[in-house]
Amino acid sequence: MHGNTVCLLMHMVDAPELIKPNETSIANFSGAWNDPFEKDKARSASFFDCKAFGKQAEIIGEYGAKGRQILVEGKIKQERWEKDGQKRSKHVIYVDSIQLVGKRHDESDDNAKPESSGW
Numbered sequence: 001m002h003g004n005t006v007c008l009l010m011h012m013v014d015a016p017e018l019i020k021p022n023e024t025s026i027a028n029f030s031g032a033w034n035d036p037f038e039k040d041k042a043r044s045a046s047f048f049d050c051k052a053f054g055k056q057a058e059i060i061g062e063y064g065a066k067g068r069q070i071l072v073e074g075k076i077k078q079e080r081w082e083k084d085g086q087k088r089s090k091h092v093i094y095v096d097s098i099q100l101v102g103k104r105h106d107e108s109d110d111n112a113k114p115e116s117s118g119w
Contacts, residue, residue, distance in 0.1 A: 006093060007073045008033055008048060011100070016052075018061030027057035030065060031072065050074065052095040060098055071099040 010031035017028045031048050038044030049071055052060050064070070074095040081088055 004076045005073065005096075006076055007071070008093070009069065009071050010048065012064055012066055012068045012070060013047065014066050016060050016064040019058060024054055025057040025061065026051040027060045027064070029060065033069065048072075048093055049090060050093045050095055054096060054097060054100055063100055069101040071101055073097045 008031065008106070009034040013030040013032050015029075019026050019028070029050050029052075031050060032045050035044040035046075060070075072093060072095055074093040074097075076091050077094050078089050079092050
């Protein structure tokens, strides 16, 4: 691992937003991680915005769903923009790899999709 690499096991907050502004697909999604040692579960959640590109974006766009557990590895980058004359920024995980863990809410054991693909 180099520099600012992060690896998180989290649940998707919503279905991913898949866009294709040019030849490369982009998936924007958010994940939540709960601290298992925090007694107050309502206050233990941390939320992370993520971006996946190319084939990974297409796969997470197809198989990702609200509540789906995923393992994300990527680099933290700060995005900056200006809105209404105010400078704004946020940290986003730029995904290097994703592994889907478990199955989607609408999958039964009979039609489960592969969970890992070395992408």
